[in-house]
Amino acid sequence: MAGSKSWNRRAFLRHSSLGLLAGALASPTRLVAAASRPVRLQGEFTPLRRNVGIYTERGGTIGWLLSDDGVVIVDSQFADTAENLADGLRDRGSENIDVLVNTHHHRDHTAGNGVLAPHARSIVAHARVPELQRAYEADEPQTYADTTFDREWSIAIGDETVRARHYVPAHTGADATVFFEEANVVHMGDLMFNRLYPFIDGPSGASVRGWIETLEAVMADHDAETLYVFGHASERFGVTGSREELGVQRDFLSAVLEAAEAGVRDGATADEVAEETVLEGFPDHEGPPERLATALRVAYDDASGAQ
Ligand SMILES: [Zn+2]
Structure with missing residues (x-):
């Protein structure tokens, strides 16, 4: 009652x-x-496998390799959270960073570069990342990669090998995965929004079709034991997971592409497809609905051959 x-x-x-x-x-x-003393909010270091783990605070999930032989950091979030990360690294005796890898150019993955740069021997990213930072993230001071690659880059740190790999345009025009081979952990950057409507950056050269292709290729390149780290995730599903999660995101993007293809076949405009499409079959997905509309517009370009 x-x-x-x-x-x-x-x-x-x-x-x-x-x-x-x-x-x-x-x-x-x-x-x-x-x-x-003032209460200071800090993020969390979570070990995953061997010497590889994640740091979560605000912005894209940071990956780390912390060992006696060297330190690799994947992505840098924002200036304030990168300060907290740097403090945490100092506490762990891992102050000097051998390599900072950026998975792509978005600010929630690169704005902390300037804070980490004085501690980092090198910053690595796909060849187009600095250009995209200049074009789309120029409102604040930026720190750019000093080492870039087109397809693949790798480094050996003690008995671990770290390999960054670019497939085809997907979430942006220049995404990379970062594979810790011995730990069998792959940092996906924003190629994974686990059970969130994914943000897709059309102006920087993103492609829904390319994103589907990338997830297929990543799953083919790794095995059933591989642990994946996701740039973003719904709280319920979390920022790490298995190939199953990649499959769910692949299926979601395939549904987006199919809806756009159907619209193009029926002679619908991009606006009509973006505004009228309701995706069914993904009850766990959450996030701003306008992200779905954005994804449908990029998929419409893919489907109509506009890219
Ligand atoms: Zn992003």
């Missing part, structure tokens, strides 16, 4: 706040720490 439900809810809230207060009183050290 409504009356008893609302009473229960009030009672629950009251007990919750009492619980929180009791928790705070029972942790005097936390209160002292909070009073003596």
